[in-house]
Amino acid sequence: MKNPVKRITWREIAHQKFLMVCAAFFVIYGIVFYYVPLAGWVMAFQNYKPKDGLFGSQFVGWEKFKFLFSDEVFLRVIRNTLAMGVLNLVATFLMAIIFAILLNEVRNVFGKKIVQTVSYLPHFLSWIIVTGILHDALSSTGIINELLVKFGIMDKPINFFANPSYFWPIVAFANVWKETGWNAIVYLAAITSIDPNLYEAATLDGAGRWGKIWHVTLPSLKPTIMILLIMNIGNVLNAGFEVQYLLGNGLVKSVSETIDIYTLTWGISQNDYSLGTAAGIFKSVVAIILIFGANWIAKRSGENRLF
Numbered sequence: 001m002k003n004p005v006k007r008i009t010w011r012e013i014a015h016q017k018f019l020m021v022c023a024a025f026f027v028i029y030g031i032v033f034y035y036v037p038l039a040g041w042v043m044a045f046q047n048y049k050p051k052d053g054l055f056g057s058q059f060v061g062w063e064k065f066k067f068l069f070s071d072e073v074f075l076r077v078i079r080n081t082l083a084m085g086v087l088n089l090v091a092t093f094l095m096a097i098i099f100a101i102l103l104n105e106v107r108n109v110f111g112k113k114i115v116q117t118v119s120y121l122p123h124f125l126s127w128i129i130v131t132g133i134l135h136d137a138l139s140s141t142g143i144i145n146e147l148l149v150k151f152g153i154m155d156k157p158i159n160f161f162a163n164p165s166y167f168w169p170i171v172a173f174a175n176v177w178k179e180t181g182w183n184a185i186v187y188l189a190a191i192t193s194i195d196p197n198l199y200e201a202a203t204l205d206g207a208g209r210w211g212k213i214w215h216v217t218l219p220s221l222k223p224t225i226m227i228l229l230i231m232n233i234g235n236v237l238n239a240g241f242e243v244q245y246l247l248g249n250g251l252v253k254s255v256s257e258t259i260d261i262y263t264l265t266w267g268i269s270q271n272d273y274s275l276g277t278a279a280g281i282f283k284s285v286v287a288i289i290l291i292f293g294a295n296w297i298a299k300r301s302g303e304n305r306l307f
Helices: 006-017 017-046 063-069 072-104 109-124 127-138 142-151 162-193 196-204 209-233 242-247 261-267 272-302
Strands: none
Touching: 006 017, 017 063, 017 072, 017 272, 063 072, 072 109, 072 127, 072 162, 072 196, 072 209, 072 261, 109 162, 109 242, 109 261, 142 242, 162 242, 162 272, 196 209, 209 272
């Protein structure tokens, strides 16, 4: 006698054959463009030469990784990437939550839609445009310096892009301005699913707007916040490439270089594909460890988790 569970499964597959065919294309796409290229990781263990190919290059084991972690530049690059990644994570994550909650409190529907639309439009701008706006605004003759001098906060204009101490805050601000509105969409969607009876009960208990936010909105958003936080922690080392590359210069190079820029420099400019691949593997391994670590902590704490 055939297994009834198996028979039902194949019957469902036959019934949903169109969806299965569509899903197959995405599975094939993922395998071809996400998993097959992982074979290129073998270059990190070779002294790869394009003329010799992937199978003809000399195998050198862990030599490239040893060079990475003995290179002071790479260690500085890790510091920069980690610092900017943490700043971006904290700033964009908190601002998205705060913005979504405050926007939800707006009672004027038309005004709310206008603000929401304007807030997520910067997400669709390229970093070329965003960094161009920042350059103009923060230049010695830009609006920021004009306001600082006009109101007597500073005696003379500041060269923001010549002082390393300003670079990380500028990058964090750029990410907040560009992504806050877009990131808030998820939280706004989660807020709309909150049971209105909870707010009514809070009103009967004498809670005002801030009381409802603290005792109803935030606890209801907690599962969404935890899941997104775990996912974003894995991207800490993805601090960026475009904004640092476009805003960076020789004066701030010590704080502007990230792992991605280091990989570009060695992998493309100096044709050391093996070293660039090793740096990329390091970043991927750290991201996996961070995701599993954050998920484990959430599990031990009894919070929502990815798996």
